[in-house]
Amino acid sequence: MHDVWVSRKPRHGWLAYGMAVALAALMACWPGRSSAEPLHFQTAQVLGMDEGHGFSAPPYLLEAANPQGDWRPVSLPHAVPPELLPGVDDPLRPRTVVSWYRLQVPRQQDAADALNPYYLYIPRWKTDGQLAVYASGRLVYRSSGNLLWNGSNHPLWIPLDKARSAELPDSLLLRVEHLRATGAAVSSVWLGRQDEIGWRYRMRDLLQVQLPLMVSAAFLAVGLFALFVWIRQKAASRAPDSLYLLFFAMSLASFIRSLHFYVGQFKLPLPDQWFGWLTISALFWLIATSHFLLVRLHRRPQPRLSRAVIGITALVSLVTLPLLSAVLPGASELARVIYLVLLGMGFAIAISGLRNARLAGSGEGLLLASWGVAGMLLGVHDWLLQNNLVSVEGSYLSVYVGTGLFLIFMYIMFRRYLGALEEARQANASLAQRLRAREAELNASHARLREVEHRQTLSQERQRLMQDMHDGLGSSLVSALRVVEDGQLHEAQVADVLRSCIDDLKLAIDSMEPVEADLLLLLATLRFRLGNRLKSSSIRLVWNISDVPALPWLDPRNALHILRILQEAFANILKHAQASEIGVSTSAGNGWIEVAVADNGQGFSVDEAMKGGGKGLMNQRRRAEAIGGEVLLASSSKGSVLTLRLPEKHPA
Amino acid sequence: MPPSPDGALISVMLVEDDVHFQNALIAAIARAPDIRLAALAGSRAQGLQALRGPPADVLLVDLGLPDGSGIDVIRAAHSLWPGCAVMVSTTFGDEAHVLQSIEAGASGYLLKDSAPEDMLDEIRTLHQGGSPISPMIARQILNRFRDRPAMPAPAAASASAFAQAQLCAPGLLPGPGVPEQAMLSSREMEVLQLITRGFTADEIARLLQVSSHTVQTYVRRIYSKLKVRSKAEAIYEARQQGILSA
Numbered sequence: 001m002h003d004v005w006v007s008r009k010p011r012h013g014w015l016a017y018g019m020a021v022a023l024a025a026l027m028a029c030w031p032g033r034s035s036a037e038p039l040h041f042q043t044a045q046v047l048g049m050d051e052g053h054g055f056s057a058p059p060y061l062l063e064a065a066n067p068q069g070d071w072r073p074v075s076l077p078h079a080v081p082p083e084l085l086p087g088v089d090d091p092l093r094p095r096t097v098v099s100w101y102r103l104q105v106p107r108q109q110d111a112a113d114a115l116n117p118y119y120l121y122i123p124r125w126k127t128d129g130q131l132a133v134y135a136s137g138r139l140v141y142r143s144s145g146n147l148l149w150n151g152s153n154h155p156l157w158i159p160l161d162k163a164r165s166a167e168l169p170d171s172l173l174l175r176v177e178h179l180r181a182t183g184a185a186v187s188s189v190w191l192g193r194q195d196e197i198g199w200r201y202r203m204r205d206l207l208q209v210q211l212p213l214m215v216s217a218a219f220l221a222v223g224l225f226a227l228f229v230w231i232r233q234k235a236a237s238r239a240p241d242s243l244y245l246l247f248f249a250m251s252l253a254s255f256i257r258s259l260h261f262y263v264g265q266f267k268l269p270l271p272d273q274w275f276g277w278l279t280i281s282a283l284f285w286l287i288a289t290s291h292f293l294l295v296r297l298h299r300r301p302q303p304r305l306s307r308a309v310i311g312i313t314a315l316v317s318l319v320t321l322p323l324l325s326a327v328l329p330g331a332s333e334l335a336r337v338i339y340l341v342l343l344g345m346g347f348a349i350a351i352s353g354l355r356n357a358r359l360a361g362s363g364e365g366l367l368l369a370s371w372g373v374a375g376m377l378l379g380v381h382d383w384l385l386q387n388n389l390v391s392v393e394g395s396y397l398s399v400y401v402g403t404g405l406f407l408i409f410m411y412i413m414f415r416r417y418l419g420a421l422e423e424a425r426q427a428n429a430s431l432a433q434r435l436r437a438r439e440a441e442l443n444a445s446h447a448r449l450r451e452v453e454h455r456q457t458l459s460q461e462r463q464r465l466m467q468d469m470h471d472g473l474g475s476s477l478v479s480a481l482r483v484v485e486d487g488q489l490h491e492a493q494v495a496d497v498l499r500s501c502i503d504d505l506k507l508a509i510d511s512m513e514p515v516e517a518d519l520l521l522l523l524a525t526l527r528f529r530l531g532n533r534l535k536s537s538s539i540r541l542v543w544n545i546s547d548v549p550a551l552p553w554l555d556p557r558n559a560l561h562i563l564r565i566l567q568e569a570f571a572n573i574l575k576h577a578q579a580s581e582i583g584v585s586t587s588a589g590n591g592w593i594e595v596a597v598a599d600n601g602q603g604f605s606v607d608e609a610m611k612g613g614g615k616g617l618m619n620q621r622r623r624a625e626a627i628g629g630e631v632l633l634a635s636s637s638k639g640s641v642l643t644l645r646l647p648e649k650h651p652a
Numbered sequence: 653m654p655p656s657p658d659g660a661l662i663s664v665m666l667v668e669d670d671v672h673f674q675n676a677l678i679a680a681i682a683r684a685p686d687i688r689l690a691a692l693a694g695s696r697a698q699g700l701q702a703l704r705g706p707p708a709d710v711l712l713v714d715l716g717l718p719d720g721s722g723i724d725v726i727r728a729a730h731s732l733w734p735g736c737a738v739m740v741s742t743t744f745g746d747e748a749h750v751l752q753s754i755e756a757g758a759s760g761y762l763l764k765d766s767a768p769e770d771m772l773d774e775i776r777t778l779h780q781g782g783s784p785i786s787p788m789i790a791r792q793i794l795n796r797f798r799d800r801p802a803m804p805a806p807a808a809a810s811a812s813a814f815a816q817a818q819l820c821a822p823g824l825l826p827g828p829g830v831p832e833q834a835m836l837s838s839r840e841m842e843v844l845q846l847i848t849r850g851f852t853a854d855e856i857a858r859l860l861q862v863s864s865h866t867v868q869t870y871v872r873r874i875y876s877k878l879k880v881r882s883k884a885e886a887i888y889e890a891r892q893q894g895i896l897s898a
């Protein structure tokens with residue numbers, strides 16, 4: 001077994017050390033750096049122990065000379081490559097090997113300082129197994145002996161004063177127990193005081209653990225936001241944009257996947273096998289989701305690729321199910337092989353996405369596909385790192401794939417948001433424009449309507465005046481003409497006819513004046529016009545009117561009807577009744593307003609007057625009907641009453 | 653007819669282009685013992701010319717004169733003959749013409765189709781301080797005082813113009829409102845209300861328990877308030893529009 005130890009020089013791949021430039025920049029301005037150089041172990045002696053079964057507890061104390069064996073010098077970082085074809089292990093008691101690393105600590109240089117003890121800083125160690133660290137023969141650190149929960153992605157920061165004192169330890173020993181099938185590795189080791197090497201640990205911890213954790217959480221938060229957007233869209237029964245659901249799926253897969261990198265030694269309440277299955281399958285889900293997101297972005301369906309992606313993802317997720325672990329090896333054991341499948345699928349998706357996004361001219365698709373290619377390259381790096389094919393001192397980089405996705409995701413959301421704002425602005429603008437157009441239309445149609453109404457009013461007015469002149473002024477003038485033509489020139493007669501013509505005209509003019517629904521004003525006008533006539537015939541007028549409700553329908557046309565009815569009533573009394581007194585009174589009630597014109601004359605037979613169909617009476621009835629009212633007649637030998645009943649509200 | 657209280661004849665000047673109306677009125681005046689015709693004009697120019705002579709007691713003006721509006725004659729008479737009662741003669745007594753004349757300085761109007769004797773009665777009444785009024789005219793006057801009670805806010809005058817007018821002419825302009833004397837008293841309002849209800853001066857006098865002569869003077873006072881008011885409004889409007897400078 002010892003022969004398979006292979007030592008590799010660190011390879012400074014540009015991908016792996018892109019961050020190192022940023023680190024160096026930060027380093028330069030890191031405060032409180034001591035001038036004293038810390039110890040940096042880049043060589044060690046290694047001792048491979050015989051294989052056992054399962055993880056054993058490391059002893060607390062070591063004899064000074066132990067462990068004994070064939071120590072060989074190696075340079076750090078040092079990796080033990082896995083056996084690619086390990087054969088089938090008993091899953092309950094897998095075969096393990098132990099590798100010891102001995103570091104040569106130089107003699108004490110400076111005085112011990114109890115307040116400023118020494119620390120051991122191990123940037124990276126990795127194994128599916130456990131690590132124990134001894135200083136001066138005492139156990140100062142041990143990880144849990146477990147495939148998953150050993151926190152091997154966390155850089156180690158071990159205070160040494162617990163071991164013995166503030167002085168430098170005599171010796172440093174690292175015990176790495178690991179699965180035969182998965183190999184192991186240890187980076188170079190630093191020993192120094194906090195102000196000398198603390199920043200190294202802090203920086204690596206930040207970049208390797210904290211930052212991915214923060215971004216992953218933020219990604220998940222934004223993913224949840226996208227999920228809410230999607231649910232809202234669905235609830236609003238609009239066709240929801242699958243983009244948002246895919247975003248959420250992606251953020252979730254990415255989050256699950258990233259657990260791997262920062263869950264430390266604290267075990268999640270989840271069986272180990274399920275956790276392994278989950279984190280490894282999540283990577284497939286993440287890549288499958290990316291594929292559908294790409295298709296959604298460039299909108300060029302890839303049915304065959306999609307089927308293949310679904311098929312592979314489903315197959316891998318199924319095959320690695322812990323339920324099948326009795327039959328098949330678990331996800332963690334298969335990880336190395338599975339990751340190769342994953343890389344193939346990922347590259348296929350990314351390259352197909354690149355091509356289609358370019359063809360479709362989708363900037364967002366290109367961006368995502370490019371990041372997919374980059375992510376796959378990071379994946380290759382990580383695969384190499386996992387298999388100890390590149391320097392173990394590097395860091396897993398694929399954890400930043402999520403960071404990139406998150407940024408791309410934010411960028412896409414941001415663009416949609418701006419787009420929506422712009423759309424809303426344009427919608428508003430076009431709405432305002434449509435409103436203006438409608439307003440103009442409405443104005444035009446209003447104007448047309450007004451014109452029509454105006455013309456209608458004019459024509460109605462013309463008809464009204466024509467009718468009125470035909471009935472009153474016209475016929476009076478015609479009869480005057482007859483009288484003059486017949487040569488029976490009774491001056492008084494002609495004057496009388498002309499006077500009544502003028503009265504007619506005056507009433508017609510009065511009817512044009514706005515009386516503002518005031519019936520009493522109309523009656524007052526009538527009295528004013530007819531007053532002289534009554535005075536000259538020496539009939540007493542008893543004006544006994546009381547307030548009545550307003551008549552909103554009292555327009556010029558209706559006003560003239562009322563004036564004419566009452567004018568006719570007065571004329572009849574003057575002509576026929578031989579009365580000495582006329583009483584005019586008003587009353588209101590039950591939705592009706594009544595105007596009564598009573599005289600104390602000789603009376604007449606109402607029936608005969610109706611039968612005879614006197615022209616005057618007929619006109620009165622016709623006019624009353626036209627305004628929704630009626631004319632009532634009552635007569636006795638002591639006098640007559642004409643009552644004009646008017647509705648308070650116009651029937652029409 | 654009794655002669656006028658001071659025993660002198662009522663002198664009447666007539667500005668009228670209708671020969672028939674002229675003749676009818678001249679004949680009626682000739683028959684009346686208490687009225688004499690002082691002057692006769694057939695056009696606006698003649699009317700204005702005649703105003704330079706000795707003042708008459710009553711001036712009767714037709715609005716539609718061949719060379720212009722009788723309103724000009726009324727306005728000139730109001731300032732040249734302040735003691736003269738001006739009367740506008742009109743065919744229909746429509747408020748538009750009558751109110752315009754009253755604002756120019758007339759105190760009454762005469763319906764041209766009235767019997768000549770009635771016209772003389774109107775002249776006598778006017779001379780004695782009474783003024784005729786119709787329900788429509790009463791309504792119009794009420795509306796005018798109701799619409800703009802004390803401070804007219806003409807549509808043309810914006811608030812800033814209003815403030816400016818006050819700032820520019822402090823002390824010279826007592827305020828943009830109508831003078832106190834151009835407000836109707838509640839009694840005057842009451843009289844106008846009753847007129848719009850069709851009641852005659854005698855009936856109103858009975859209802860208000862005053863003499864019918866008092867009612868007549870109410871009407872005359874209302875007319876002069878309308879005059880003052882319209883003048884104040886005209887000045888105010890002119891100031892607002894910058895036609896007159898303070």
